[in-house]
Amino acid sequence: MLCLGIEGTAHSVGVGLIKKVNEKCRVLSNVIKTYSPRQGGIHPREAANHHAIYIADIIKKSIKKAKIKRGDIDLISFSQGPGLGPCLRTTATAARALSLSLDKPIIGVNHCVAHLEIGRGTLDKCKDPVLLYTSGANTQVIAFAEGKYRVFGETLDIGIGNCLDKFGRTIGIDFPCGPKIEQLALDGKNYLELPYTIKGMDIAFSGLLTAAEQFYKKGEKLEDICYSIQETTFAALTEVTERAMAHTEKNQVLLGGGVAANKRLRDMVQKMACERGASFFVPTRDLCVDNGAMIAWLGVLMYISGIRMSVENSFINQRFRTDMVDVTWRD
Amino acid sequence: MIKKDIIYTGAEAEICVSKYMNYNVVEKRRVHKSYRIDYIDNKLISSRTREEAKLMIEARKIGVSVPIIYDVDLVNGIITMEYLKGKRIKDILNNLSEKKRQKLCKKIGESIARFHNNDIIHGDITTSNMILLDDRVHFIDFGLGEKNSEIESKGVDLHVLMEALESTHSKYSNCFKYVLEGYKKELKDDANQVIKKIDDIVKRGRYR
Numbered sequence: 302m303l304c305l306g307i308e309g310t311a312h313s314v315g316v317g318l319i320k321k322v323n324e325k326c327r328v329l330s331n332v333i334k335t336y337s338p339r340q341g342g343i344h345p346r347e348a349a350n351h352h353a354i355y356i357a358d359i360i361k362k363s364i365k366k367a368k369i370k371r372g373d374i375d376l377i378s379f380s381q382g383p384g385l386g387p388c389l390r391t392t393a394t395a396a397r398a399l400s401l402s403l404d405k406p407i408i409g410v411n412h413c414v415a416h417l418e419i420g421r422g423t424l425d426k427c428k429d430p431v432l433l434y435t436s437g438a439n440t441q442v443i444a445f446a447e448g449k450y451r452v453f454g455e456t457l458d459i460g461i462g463n464c465l466d467k468f469g470r471t472i473g474i475d476f477p478c479g480p481k482i483e484q485l486a487l488d489g490k491n492y493l494e495l496p497y498t499i500k501g502m503d504i505a506f507s508g509l510l511t512a513a514e515q516f517y518k519k520g521e522k523l524e525d526i527c528y529s530i531q532e533t534t535f536a537a538l539t540e541v542t543e544r545a546m547a548h549t550e551k552n553q554v555l556l557g558g559g560v561a562a563n564k565r566l567r568d569m570v571q572k573m574a575c576e577r578g579a580s581f582f583v584p585t586r587d588l589c590v591d592n593g594a595m596i597a598w599l600g601v602l603m604y605i606s607g608i609r610m611s612v613e614n615s616f617i618n619q620r621f622r623t624d625m626v627d628v629t630w631r632d
Numbered sequence: 633m634i635k636k637d638i639i640y641t642g643a644e645a646e647i648c649v650s651k652y653m654n655y656n657v658v659e660k661r662r663v664h665k666s667y668r669i670d671y672i673d674n675k676l677i678s679s680r681t682r683e684e685a686k687l688m689i690e691a692r693k694i695g696v697s698v699p700i701i702y703d704v705d706l707v708n709g710i711i712t713m714e715y716l717k718g719k720r721i722k723d724i725l726n727n728l729s730e731k732k733r734q735k736l737c738k739k740i741g742e743s744i745a746r747f748h749n750n751d752i753i754h755g756d757i758t759t760s761n762m763i764l765l766d767d768r769v770h771f772i773d774f775g776l777g778e779k780n781s782e783i784e785s786k787g788v789d790l791h792v793l794m795e796a797l798e799s800t801h802s803k804y805s806n807c808f809k810y811v812l813e814g815y816k817k818e819l820k821d822d823a824n825q826v827i828k829k830i831d832d833i834v835k836r837g838r839y840r
Contacts, residue, residue, distance in 0.1 A: 492672075536672050540644070546643070576666065
């Protein structure tokens with residue numbers, strides 16, 4: 302089955318083409334175009350305008366790269382939520398238009414679940430992982446239990462990426478700030494104590510953000526602050542992930558989301574997995590960030606398990622939670 | 633040194649069976665984590681060991697069942713405590729009759745209210761951290777606990793349990809309601825304030 306997936310929940314618009322081969326996901330093409338605001342954070346309407354301008358072009362590119370014909374496509378999948386309303390509506394409109402013009406079925410999927418399934422779909426031996434999903438908006442620890450992907454731990458306030466971006470804005474660096482903070486942190490040597498906030502398996506970052514901003518105003522070395530932010534937040538993320546692994550008795554851990562590109566976070570989670578005797582997985586970079594291939598793959602899984610959607614019922618859902626999805630494609 | 637058998641490996645500690653004087657005990661040994669820097673590692677291990685021991689002793693004073701503490705080693709992060717040969721609530725809750733489940737959940741709620749009457753915040757109330765023995769619910773694992781009188785903290789404390797029940801015992805959706813019944817009965821202050829706070833905390837989360 303050949304599926305075209307369109308992603309557009311936030312600042313990235315992406316189109317991926319995938320094929321199901323021997324129960325695994327083969328990515329034929331995965332084109333991503335990212336909106337970068339001239340200043341500040343993501344403006345939802347401007348991000349949506351960006352997506353509207355480029356989406357037709359990206360669909361063409363994706364089809365060309367995959368070396369297929371439009372008529373070969375069996376299914377159109379799109380990110381139904383969660384995300385920014387204007388962006389979701391733009392993406393869904395493109396998916397509907399494509400579904401109607403090609404006369405192929407449409408299916409809307411949950412973005413967070415797609416991050417987990419793409420790991421299972423493309424990585425050998427990744428069967429039943431606990432996912433640490435870290436991006437701008439999302440910070441969740443997700444695992445399969447009793448017929449659903451359940452959120453065992455999540456941020457109680459802002460996402461880790463958002464925390465990094467907000468700090469970046471304070472110190473005057475451009476969005477997305479994570480990679481620059483990572484670079485600065487490499488030269489940090491002195492640890493400045495920041496709040497380490499864990500509530501059960503949940504986590505919170507806003508207190509830490511305020512404390513980090515105070516250090517900046519006091520004139521502490523920027524490298525040291527960035528180092529301290531990373532060490533504190535990532536240790537807390539790794540700890541809640543380990544707690545979820547112990548609680549669910551699972552021995553695989555998977556990373557997903559844009560912040561999973563951070564080497565220090567990878568390093569910490571890998572060390573944790575190694576010490577527990579668990580296996581560690583991380584998808585390739587283009588499948589870690591928001592992308593169309595993961596949306597296409599989840600669309601295929603859902604479609605094959607019997608789920609159908611009509612264009613009339615393809616509403617988006619800005620608050621589409623991970624645990625709202627009935628997982629019909631897994632035992 | 634007596635030979636020690638690890639009976640359980642949690643996220644942050646190993647539980648070993650041992651002997652102390654003539655008692656059967658378990659040692660909860662917090663393990664160093666190489667993924668975090670030494671400063672954070674040492675601080676978390678010593679502060680959690682200290683807090684946990686303090687809160688367990690206090691919980692006992694106010695009449696909530698917890699294991700008896702025999703020894704605390706802050707340098708190595710070890711608490712030696714009574715060995716409770718009971719069953720984890722996590723393992724039995726799904727197999728009870730509705731009536732028994734209701735009774736048990738109410739009992740749990742009453743104990744949490746007793747904690748909160750004394751400003752004890754457990755910090756990690758999950759069904760893995762409660763042991764049923766001799767018809768009494770014993771609480772363990774106070775490592776994330778603190779003393780705090782704020783309604784916010786009490787709300788978060790209950791919210792952790794709510795999430796644990798939803799994720800691990802999702803088929804029995806009445807459990808949390810029963811917990812709150814017991815909680816209301818036993819709490820000295822107005823429980824509705826705390827319950828309203830739980831709603832606020834839920835809404836504060838992403839996509840609620």
